[in-house]
Amino acid sequence: MSTTDTGTETEPESTGTETAAWSTDPYADALRAGRGPLFLRRTDGWLLPLDVERWCARADAADLSALHRCEGAVLDIGCGPGRLVAALAARGRPALGVDVNEAAVERTLRLGGTALRRSVFDPLPGEGRWGTVLLMDGNIGIGGDPAGLLRRVGGLLAHGGLIIAETAPVDIDERVRVRVDDGRHPPPGATGSPFPWARLGTPALLRYGRALGWYPVDQWEAAGRPFVALRRSTARVTRQSAEHANSAAVTSSQRARDPSDDRAAYGS
Numbered sequence: 001m002s003t004t005d006t007g008t009e010t011e012p013e014s015t016g017t018e019t020a021a022w023s024t025d026p027y028a029d030a031l032r033a034g035r036g037p038l039f040l041r042r043t044d045g046w047l048l049p050l051d052v053e054r055w056c057a058r059a060d061a062a063d064l065s066a067l068h069r070c071e072g073a074v075l076d077i078g079c080g081p082g083r084l085v086a087a088l089a090a091r092g093r094p095a096l097g098v099d100v101n102e103a104a105v106e107r108t109l110r111l112g113g114t115a116l117r118r119s120v121f122d123p124l125p126g127e128g129r130w131g132t133v134l135l136m137d138g139n140i141g142i143g144g145d146p147a148g149l150l151r152r153v154g155g156l157l158a159h160g161g162l163i164i165a166e167t168a169p170v171d172i173d174e175r176v177r178v179r180v181d182d183g184r185h186p187p188p189g190a191t192g193s194p195f196p197w198a199r200l201g202t203p204a205l206l207r208y209g210r211a212l213g214w215y216p217v218d219q220w221e222a223a224g225r226p227f228v229a230l231r232r233s234t235a236r237v238t239r240q241s242a243e244h245a246n247s248a249a250v251t252s253s254q255r256a257r258d259p260s261d262d263r264a265a266y267g268s
Helices: 016-022 025-033 052-056 061-067 083-090 102-110 139-144 146-156 202-211 234-254
Strands: 039-042 047-049 074-077 095-099 115-117 130-135 157-166 173-181 195-200 214-222 225-232
Touching: 025 052, 025 102, 025 173, 061 083, 061 214, 061 225, 074 083, 083 095, 095 102, 102 115, 130 139, 130 146, 139 146, 139 157, 139 173, 139 195, 146 157, 146 202, 173 202, 195 202, 202 214, 202 225
Parallel strands: 074 095, 074 130, 095 115, 130 157
Antiparallel strands: 039 047, 039 173, 157 225, 173 195, 214 225
């Protein structure tokens, strides 16, 4: 098992290999079929089963326990086949899913949801204005750098916005390299280049979050699945906003303001 210090401040690795891996045929085929088997295979051969059947079903009671806590417009990072985005849309809540896999986006659209084929680290609509960001089904592991992902999510959320994350049901803080594997392709795991991934239990997520000013406002378990809702500390946000304002004032006094304005909100 490979672990790292929670104080790491490096940015996530390039998501190029990760995007390619999640776009491979085994993953796309599993989503189109609505069933596995599908795994993440560590470089030491250990397999993490992926619950494709649940992902491709309707949102269940555990999912709904998280969706009921959402605030404002919702961004579902790594939306997969779209059950959560579709459930939110059916309830009249504005929601957007993003996923790097074309089959995932296609299925989300067929279910009546809205989705883009994009990585969370790509430019996204409505940056800085989302009410809630979802990191479900282990997606806190995207990029293999939880701190980097939390920083990125912080830039997507509006002031006071909410992160709802599903954590591993064990106390773990693991950062590894994995491949997507359906168990049928010899040699095992030969479905693309390894990419970085992380697995976090709730204690590890809370440690990473607190280091960046995110604090739990709710923790619960449903059907054996643990969830955490995080909100950034008001004091930290206020201080950062003041520092940003002071910096902007100094900058504007030194040079002309850039006339370009990227304010395209979701739905525009």
